[in-house]
Amino acid sequence: MLSPQTLPETATPDAAPLMEMRGVTRHYPVARSLPIGPRKVVKALDGVDLQVQQGKTLGIIGESGCGKSTMARVLSGLEKPTAGQVLFEGHDINALRGAERAQMRRNIQLIFQDPYASLNPRMTIEQILSEPFEIHPDIAKRGSRRANLGEMMELVGLNPDHLGRYPHNFSGGQQQRIGIARGIALNPKVLICDEAVSALDVSVRAQVVNLLDSLQRELGLSYVFIAHDLQIVRHISDSVATMYLGRVIETGSYAQVYDASAHPYTQALLSAAPELRQDPAHARQLIMLQGDPPSPIDPPSGCRFHTRCPVARPDCATSEPELDPVADGHRARCFYPGPISTELSQGD
Amino acid sequence: MSTVNPADGAQAVDRSPQKSRGAHRRWWLKPRFAISGSIVLLMILMAAFPQLFTGFGPGPTESCDILKSNQPPSAAHLFGIDIQGCDYYTNVIYGARASILVGIVVSAIAFGIAALVGAVAGYFGGWVDAVISRVCDMAFGLPFILAAIVVLQLFSERNVWTVIFALSLFAWPGGVRFMRSSVLEVRNREYVQASRLLGASNGRIIAKHIVPNAITPLLVLQTLGVGGMISAEAGLTFIGIGLTPPSVSWGLQLAAARDYIDAAPHLLLFPAVFLTITVLGFVLFGEAMRDEFDPKGK
Numbered sequence: 001m002l003s004p005q006t007l008p009e010t011a012t013p014d015a016a017p018l019m020e021m022r023g024v025t026r027h028y029p030v031a032r033s034l035p036i037g038p039r040k041v042v043k044a045l046d047g048v049d050l051q052v053q054q055g056k057t058l059g060i061i062g063e064s065g066c067g068k069s070t071m072a073r074v075l076s077g078l079e080k081p082t083a084g085q086v087l088f089e090g091h092d093i094n095a096l097r098g099a100e101r102a103q104m105r106r107n108i109q110l111i112f113q114d115p116y117a118s119l120n121p122r123m124t125i126e127q128i129l130s131e132p133f134e135i136h137p138d139i140a141k142r143g144s145r146r147a148n149l150g151e152m153m154e155l156v157g158l159n160p161d162h163l164g165r166y167p168h169n170f171s172g173g174q175q176q177r178i179g180i181a182r183g184i185a186l187n188p189k190v191l192i193c194d195e196a197v198s199a200l201d202v203s204v205r206a207q208v209v210n211l212l213d214s215l216q217r218e219l220g221l222s223y224v225f226i227a228h229d230l231q232i233v234r235h236i237s238d239s240v241a242t243m244y245l246g247r248v249i250e251t252g253s254y255a256q257v258y259d260a261s262a263h264p265y266t267q268a269l270l271s272a273a274p275e276l277r278q279d280p281a282h283a284r285q286l287i288m289l290q291g292d293p294p295s296p297i298d299p300p301s302g303c304r305f306h307t308r309c310p311v312a313r314p315d316c317a318t319s320e321p322e323l324d325p326v327a328d329g330h331r332a333r334c335f336y337p338g339p340i341s342t343e344l345s346q347g348d
Numbered sequence: 349m350s351t352v353n354p355a356d357g358a359q360a361v362d363r364s365p366q367k368s369r370g371a372h373r374r375w376w377l378k379p380r381f382a383i384s385g386s387i388v389l390l391m392i393l394m395a396a397f398p399q400l401f402t403g404f405g406p407g408p409t410e411s412c413d414i415l416k417s418n419q420p421p422s423a424a425h426l427f428g429i430d431i432q433g434c435d436y437y438t439n440v441i442y443g444a445r446a447s448i449l450v451g452i453v454v455s456a457i458a459f460g461i462a463a464l465v466g467a468v469a470g471y472f473g474g475w476v477d478a479v480i481s482r483v484c485d486m487a488f489g490l491p492f493i494l495a496a497i498v499v500l501q502l503f504s505e506r507n508v509w510t511v512i513f514a515l516s517l518f519a520w521p522g523g524v525r526f527m528r529s530s531v532l533e534v535r536n537r538e539y540v541q542a543s544r545l546l547g548a549s550n551g552r553i554i555a556k557h558i559v560p561n562a563i564t565p566l567l568v569l570q571t572l573g574v575g576g577m578i579s580a581e582a583g584l585t586f587i588g589i590g591l592t593p594p595s596v597s598w599g600l601q602l603a604a605a606r607d608y609i610d611a612a613p614h615l616l617l618f619p620a621v622f623l624t625i626t627v628l629g630f631v632l633f634g635e636a637m638r639d640e641f642d643p644k645g646k
Contacts, residue, residue: 078541102547110545118538122560131556132546182542 016090017051018222019075019108019190024048024084026070030297043296044070045081046246049323052190057216057223059237059254061230061269065293067246068226072194075224076110077101088190106136109183113195115175119167125178126163129153132185139186156181156211173204177211184215192224197232205229209236230273234258239329242266245304246296248323252330262326262337265289265305287340303335311336380636387629394441395448401441420614428614431604439596440618446508446597447626451578453512458519459570463563465520466527467554470562471535477528484521492518493580500589511581511590519577526569530562537561564641572634575627582623598623 025048027041044067052058060068073079075086077093085092088107096104112118119128129149133139150160156177167175176196183191193212197205209232215221227233233240233254240257242250242265250263258276261267268287270276277284289308294300300307306316316335323331326338394401412434419429427436469480499514500506534540540557548556584590585599586606593600598619605615 076545078545105545105547108545110542112538112542114538118542120539120543120557120561123556131543131548135547135552179542182546186546 018054018089019052019224020087021048021050021071021075022085022087024071024074024081024086026067026074026079027082040297043246043299045074046296046299047084048243048246048248050241050248050251052222052224053238054189055216055220055222056238057225057236059233059240060224060226060243061228061233061240061266062243063269063293064228065296066243067296068243069194070246071243072110072192072224072226075190076108076192077105078110102135106186107189109186109188109191111176111179111183111191111193111196114199115172115179116167118179119175121167124164124166125153125170128167128178129163129182129185132182136186152181152185155184155215157207171204172200173208176200176204176208180208180211180215184219184221187219188221190222190224192226194226195228196225198227198229205232212236230270231275234276242269245293245299247304247333249305249333250331251323252327256327256330260327260330261339262330262332263305263334264309264311264340266332267340268310285340303333305334311340378636380632381640384629384632384636387625388633391444391448391626391629392452394444396445398441398445402438420612427618428612430601430615431608431612436615436618439601440598440622442596443598443601443619444622444626446591446595447578447581447599447623449508450511450515450581451574451626451630454515454519454577455570455574457512457516458523458573459566461520462523462527462566462570463559466524466566467531467559467562469524470528470531471550471554471558480524481528484524487518487521490518493583496580496584497589500584506590506592507595508591511584515577515580519573523566523569523573527562527566530565531558534558534562568634568638568641571637572631574634575630578623578627578630 024045025043026045027043030040030042032039046067048067048071050058050071060071062068070079074081077086080094086094088104091104093101093104093108123131126149129152130145133145133148149163153160153163158174158177158181162169167178170178176199179196180191191212196212197208200208212223212225213236216223223236225233225236237254239252240254241248242257242263244265250257250261250266252262256262257266258270261270264287267284268289271284271287277286287310289310291308294304294307300317302315302317302320303309303312304320306312309316313336321333321335323333324337325331412432419425421428425435425437427440430436430439465480469477495518496514499517500510503510535558537557540553543553543557581590581597582599582602585597586603588603591597591600601619602616602623605612605619609616
């Protein structure tokens with residue numbers, strides 16, 4: 001176990017992606033206020049196309065309620081998409097049943113936001129970390145499990161002597177390391193981190209991000225890294241996707257999305273982070289957006305961002321832009337991509 | 349093999365698990381636990397080994413002298429002598445067995461059914477939950493004592509197990525609802541989702557994650573219910589629908605003493621006091637447990 005996966009040397013963006021979302025839609029029904037009438041739905045994800053490359057990290061950014069966590073749940077297979085497909089190595093993960101599905105699930109693991117809530121409080125760390133091997137007895141022989149657990153503890157930087165303790169005996173950062181150890185126990189190929197470091201304080205956050213970084217190098221893992229901390233996403237990601245109201249509105253390499261943002265929303269989002277704004281190499285003008293994001297129950301017509309967009313024109317309200325390329329590997333869902341001119345945003 | 353620096357601050361906080369940490373430290377020494385626990389233990393001991401309390405003397409229906417009928421308490425017979433001329437102290441001690449057995453076994457059966465059915469209803473939800481919940485609602489619609497009377501009427505000879513059967517039939521719906529609601533709380537916890545992602549089966553998730561984390565409130569509820577079951581048995585027996593002779597129970601003794609309340613009030617007094625103390629002991633024990641495990645329930 002825990003052996004590095006063979007990394008194809010020619011891992012170019014054109015290679016077949018490890019994981020792919022194709023037109024994924026996830027709608028949640030809303031309770032009707034009247035017994036009759038149309039049933040409304042929250043469109044948490046609405047036609048999302050994304051690719052996760054082998055051994056790379058895809059960062060997902062966007063404000064609260066844009067569908068990031070729903071995406072983590074759908075990608076990991078905890079929830080089924082209302083429409084569209086989630087492909088892993090070309091196979092639809094929701095088309096499988098029973099044992100095949102369990103085998104597939106081994107490859108995709110999730111790291112949760114709240115480290116304590118993700119560990120059963122009535123189990124010792126040994127029991128928690130043994131669970132993957134009890135479910136999949138083929139991975140490690142019973143006799144060598146104890147040694148494996150010690151190895152896993154060391155891999156995530158914990159003392160193997162602490163296996164007999166309970167989750168509440170550990171600090172938040174240590175608990176998250178235990179969650180990561182459980183996540184990588186089955187030697188998965190994709191690790192989805194849903195706000196995995198948000199609940200940790202700043203110093204511990206850096207340690208856990210460094211741990212994830214070194215695990216990626218050792219084990220050849222691919223990450224989907226969802227966070228609202230824009231700086232950490234920048235640090236860890238190879239490519240970045242921005243989401244707004246259940247749609248991906250911009251994708252590209254981290255340099256393209258962060259330093260040459262094409263979509264006005266991405267520019268506004270990045271400009272809202274003080275630490276990014278103060279970066280002397282990439283001076284940013286603060287772009288203040290007006291109002292709250294519209295309801296995902298009843299999204300605006302045309303471009304979903306036109307109600308708050310500083311550069312919106314009349315046709316933005318009537319037709320919706322596609323996720324069109326603006327540069328090599330850089331796509332944005334905007335009719336008028338490009339930097340917002342300072343005069344224009346100041347003129348408002 | 350690791351490139352991770354173990355001194356990466358991960359061990360900066362070393363909270364060793366000390367036995368004395370936390371709110372559960374020496375809870376069994378708190379007065380309410382100590383007192384109610386002693387009563388419960390004493391009564392269970394009395395039910396299991398009544399000989400310990402009667403000095404290994406004759407049994408309740410042995411060495412009776414009908415000529416000494418209804419004598420008040422004396423030095424030789426601490427609780428006096430009953431209508432049959434038997435030592436009443438021996439009878440009252442042996443009467444604990446029926447009450448305790450009914451109380452504990454009925455509660456245990458209700459606990460088992462509620463844990464299983466409630467966990468299934470809460471975990472699977474959907475139509476499974478709907479069917480189980482409606483069956484519970486229907487069982488709730490029947491008055492508990494009345495339903496037990498109807499069932500007991502079907503038997504002409506009624507021993508402890510008949511009574512246990514009749515009470516168990518209708519004792520579980522409250523527990524099922526209780527368990528279901530605490531399972532609903534646990535079901536969506538992240539450690540359950542993590543286990544599902546590892547590929548765990550539903551059975552494994554229920555057994556390893558759901559039940560251990562959802563069972564405590566039910567355990568407390570059923571402990572509180574033991575006292576109720578003991579009084580239900582005594583009540584049914586008193587009105588002549590529960591145990592029948594030759595069983596020995598406090599309910600039967602109370603029923604027999606009813607006719608001699610003027611001539612021999614001690615016959616009513618002693619079983620009544622024992623019954624009250626037992627019920628009180630179990631209820632206090634249940635409440636002490638509830639306060640210990642569920643601070644919100646105070």
